[in-house]
Amino acid sequence: MPEALLNNLYIFVLAMFTGFEVITKVPPLLHTPLMSGSNAISGISVVGALIITAEVAGNNLILWLGVIAVAMGMINVAGGFLVTDRMLEMFKKKPAAGGEK
Amino acid sequence: MDFFTLANLSYLISAALFIFGLKRLQSPATARSGNVMAAVGMTIAIVVTLLETDFANWQMILVGGVIGALIGSVSARAVEMTAMPQMVGIFNGFGGGASALVAISEFLRLLGPEHVMTNDSGVSIVLGTLIGGVTFSGSMIAFAKLQNLMTGAPVTWPLQKSLNSLLLLAVIGLGGYLVFFDQANLTVFLVIIGLALVLGVTSVIPIGGADMPVVISLLNSYSGLAAAAAGFVVDSRVLIIAGSLVGASGLILTNIMCVGMNRSLANVLFGAVGTADVVAGSVGAGAAAGQVRDVQAEEAAMILAYANSVIFVPGYGMAVAQAQHAVRELADVLKERGVDVKYAIHPVAGRMPGHMNVLLAEANVPYDELYDMDEINHAFKTTTVAVVIGANDVVNPAARHDTTSPLYGMPILDVDESEHIIVLKRSMRAGFAGVENELFFHPKTMMLFGDAKDSVQKMVTGAKTA
Numbered sequence: 001m002p003e004a005l006l007n008n009l010y011i012f013v014l015a016m017f018t019g020f021e022v023i024t025k026v027p028p029l030l031h032t033p034l035m036s037g038s039n040a041i042s043g044i045s046v047v048g049a050l051i052i053t054a055e056v057a058g059n060n061l062i063l064w065l066g067v068i069a070v071a072m073g074m075i076n077v078a079g080g081f082l083v084t085d086r087m088l089e090m091f092k093k094k095p096a097a098g099g100e101k
Numbered sequence: 102m103d104f105f106t107l108a109n110l111s112y113l114i115s116a117a118l119f120i121f122g123l124k125r126l127q128s129p130a131t132a133r134s135g136n137v138m139a140a141v142g143m144t145i146a147i148v149v150t151l152l153e154t155d156f157a158n159w160q161m162i163l164v165g166g167v168i169g170a171l172i173g174s175v176s177a178r179a180v181e182m183t184a185m186p187q188m189v190g191i192f193n194g195f196g197g198g199a200s201a202l203v204a205i206s207e208f209l210r211l212l213g214p215e216h217v218m219t220n221d222s223g224v225s226i227v228l229g230t231l232i233g234g235v236t237f238s239g240s241m242i243a244f245a246k247l248q249n250l251m252t253g254a255p256v257t258w259p260l261q262k263s264l265n266s267l268l269l270l271a272v273i274g275l276g277g278y279l280v281f282f283d284q285a286n287l288t289v290f291l292v293i294i295g296l297a298l299v300l301g302v303t304s305v306i307p308i309g310g311a312d313m314p315v316v317i318s319l320l321n322s323y324s325g326l327a328a329a330a331a332g333f334v335v336d337s338r339v340l341i342i343a344g345s346l347v348g349a350s351g352l353i354l355t356n357i358m359c360v361g362m363n364r365s366l367a368n369v370l371f372g373a374v375g376t377a378d379v380v381a382g383s384v385g386a387g388a389a390a391g392q393v394r395d396v397q398a399e400e401a402a403m404i405l406a407y408a409n410s411v412i413f414v415p416g417y418g419m420a421v422a423q424a425q426h427a428v429r430e431l432a433d434v435l436k437e438r439g440v441d442v443k444y445a446i447h448p449v450a451g452r453m454p455g456h457m458n459v460l461l462a463e464a465n466v467p468y469d470e471l472y473d474m475d476e477i478n479h480a481f482k483t484t485t486v487a488v489v490i491g492a493n494d495v496v497n498p499a500a501r502h503d504t505t506s507p508l509y510g511m512p513i514l515d516v517d518e519s520e521h522i523i524v525l526k527r528s529m530r531a532g533f534a535g536v537e538n539e540l541f542f543h544p545k546t547m548m549l550f551g552d553a554k555d556s557v558q559k560m561v562t563g564a565k566t567a
């Protein structure tokens with residue numbers, strides 16, 4: 001197995017463990033923002049799309065696929081982070097004065 | 102330090118920001134800044150990539166990126182909170198689609214002269230195409246179901262599970278053939294793409310609306326795994342890290358949803374999710390003998406107004422009726438009268454994880470009044486009235502004792518332990534044809550029929566004058 005692949009596998013497995021550790025502690029209250037926020041992070045494939053589109057010059061098919069991938073990824077990134085922000089803005093604590101009795 | 106090293110260190114910073122950002126989601130007080138951190142991490146990654154690479158056709162790529170960003174931001178601003186499940190669903194799909202296209206482009210690139218697909222990049226390409234393709238088409242179906250563009254009911258046909266397994270096996274088999282024996286076979290690759298898309302459709306289409314939280318979480322996980330696979334394809338560590346974080350997150354949510362429904366992950370993965378809706382028709386043979394006691398909104402308001410404590414139990418019905426604002430108004434009136442008000446949230450209430458929390462937060466309900474099932478179940482015993490708003494299975498006591506019920510073993514909110522129960526529902530028949538809930542026949546239960554929003558508004562008026 002090539003060393004680059006082996007390194008990537010290490011990173012993959014360790015990042016999965018990190019993800020499990022960090023995300024297990026997210027309370028159910030925030031599960032929807034967690035989902036839309038992490039969803040925005042999965043839009044990282046836009047970076048992959050940029051890399052792949054740059055690697056090929058002169059192949060129109062790949063260029064078009066790359067442009068579509070960039071657009072899809074950006075929908076995911078921009079939409080995901082913004083909608084998460086909109087949601088999280090709504091989560092408020094009980095005002096200190098009001099509420100009781 | 103050369104630019105290559107600098108770029109790689111920047112990707113490392115991005116990855117760290119993603120992890121810190123997710124960590125800050127552990128508390129509602131820090132969550133918003135966490136989301137900003139993750140967004141900053143993403144911006145760094147994108148900008149560094151743009152600087153690092155030489156684009157022959159940067160104009161087109163820029164246009165694509167700007168169009169995507171515009172579509173994303175406009176829809177993020179415009180979407181109603183009640184439409185959040187389908188929004189998350191379709192975003193999942195775009196993420197998966199983008200990852201699949203990365204894998205597909207790499208395959209096409211390797212078809213070109215002077216390139217050979219090595220075994221390990223071949224495996225990454227096939228996996229990226231498979232997971233990304235399934236995520237894309239599956240999410241589109243989930244979106245169509247949630248948006249009511251197609252029936253939300255399970256669509257089933259004979260041998261469905263075998264067909265899905267067969268499709269998966271076919272993709273793996275063809276993928277293996279492509280990678281190890283016939284690296285440059287475009288036809289086989291196109292068939293793999295097609296089968297992956299079909300598999301996404303056929304594995305989501307048999308799943309009923311009430312099981313959507315599992316599917317949305319699972320697709321969320323897939324979108325992350327697809328991004329990680331794309332990371333292996335283009336050999337980018339930041340993609341692998343970000344993708345696996347999301348993959349892990351989605352798997353955790355999927356597991357929580359499965360536990361909340363008392364279903365195993367295997368049960369979900371092998372496409373049996375829809376079947377419970379069919380079996381559910383046999384529930385509650387014992388309940389059929391009971392009497393239903395109905396109540397008018399005015400009387401219900403009176404009971405609430407003179408209660409010591411009230412727990413609201415929202416379900417998907419509240420979302421459909423858009424009743425969350427009216428509920429908060431009712432809670433305000435009750436709190437002013439000195440009634441202790443809480444909300445009990447079942448993990449699978451609604452159409453996605455945390456659905457009810459978002460709706461109630463939108464209606465300005467402070468989050469410290471929202472309680473998870475485990476936090477509140479002990480409190481029903483000492484509660485005067487439990488008000489069930491458009492929830493059904495998650496409060497069905499049959500889950501505790503009726504071994505013949507398909508719900509048996511599912512953790513539920515113990516509303517039947519409170520002194521009085523008021524259930525808001527459109528009618529005995531509508532919506533849940535065949536699914537009987539013995540709670541509705543319980544001697545302590547009063548049924549308040551009608552549109553939930555309407556009923557709650559009447560109760561607000563009633564409680565004010567009580």
